[in-house]
Amino acid sequence: MKVKEGSFFSIIKSRKFLINLGLTFVVFFLLIFMVNWWLDFYTDHGEAQTVPDFTGMTIEEAMEEADDKDLEVLVVDSIYTDKVEKGTIFDQRPKPDFHVKTGRTVYLIMNSVYPERVKMPDLVGLPLKEAIAMLETYGLKAGKKKYIPHPAKDNVRKQYFEKKTIRKGTLINKGSYIDLDVGRGESFEKTAIPRLVGLTYEEAETIVSKKSLNLIVIESDDKIKSQKDTLRAFIWKQIPEYSSEGEMNLGDYIDVYISLDKNKSESDTAKITNHR
Numbered sequence: 001m002k003v004k005e006g007s008f009f010s011i012i013k014s015r016k017f018l019i020n021l022g023l024t025f026v027v028f029f030l031l032i033f034m035v036n037w038w039l040d041f042y043t044d045h046g047e048a049q050t051v052p053d054f055t056g057m058t059i060e061e062a063m064e065e066a067d068d069k070d071l072e073v074l075v076v077d078s079i080y081t082d083k084v085e086k087g088t089i090f091d092q093r094p095k096p097d098f099h100v101k102t103g104r105t106v107y108l109i110m111n112s113v114y115p116e117r118v119k120m121p122d123l124v125g126l127p128l129k130e131a132i133a134m135l136e137t138y139g140l141k142a143g144k145k146k147y148i149p150h151p152a153k154d155n156v157r158k159q160y161f162e163k164k165t166i167r168k169g170t171l172i173n174k175g176s177y178i179d180l181d182v183g184r185g186e187s188f189e190k191t192a193i194p195r196l197v198g199l200t201y202e203e204a205e206t207i208v209s210k211k212s213l214n215l216i217v218i219e220s221d222d223k224i225k226s227q228k229d230t231l232r233a234f235i236w237k238q239i240p241e242y243s244s245e246g247e248m249n250l251g252d253y254i255d256v257y258i259s260l261d262k263n264k265s266e267s268d269t270a271k272i273t274n275h276r
Helices: 007-013 015-042 059-068 128-137 201-210 227-232 266-275
Strands: 048-050 072-079 089-093 099-101 105-111 117-119 141-148 156-161 171-173 177-183 190-192 214-220 234-239 247-249 253-259
Touching (some): 059 072, 059 105, 128 141, 128 177, 141 201, 141 214, 201 227, 201 234, 201 253
Parallel strands (some): 072 105, 141 177, 214 253
Antiparallel strands (some): 089 105, 117 171, 190 247, 234 253
């Protein structure tokens, strides 16, 4: 079938074609307008709110803040942590500064007033690294480690809580510190005296643990009220003193003097004594 020359241009110029083309454009732009209108309506465009930071607030404070922002809050879980005050909000979803539409619910995780309790595991007979890993699994923490004469080197021999032996299955607060007696072997092996002055107690404890030595606090300042304070306190004096050639028997003790004042030194104490 042959198409007459110029018929294509004749069709384009025809009134009917132009009307249909115009209607097509009208429908196209109308659809765009409707889609934008629907999106504005669905997302509540122009009325979005910035999610406040509820961390550290009580539930009452959070509800009041949410009400001011036309938001809702809902507690969905609770944990026990020392990162925020007891009975306050620990975490939230969505996160602070996230943009949401009016009426959105913000889900909260509270810090429990009372700590969760767990059963004490049996660590006796385990290698030290395995015992520490098990404590972490139960939500507990390794406290002081005392090295004692025993043929099973780096093996846990006893477990303590607040200076008393604690048995397997005893209920204990999550986050508690468990002290351990660890075998140091029966050899007369010696190890170099480490330099501890200037380190935190926690850092020093890691070092002496690797050397199968023990720490004992001889003096601490009045600001140290808890084990957490002790761990972050600085050592300003040690006995025996560090020596590049000095050695100690495995299991021996290093006496340390600690303070929350990082700049405290033995010379400061000498000045106070002389002044008196």
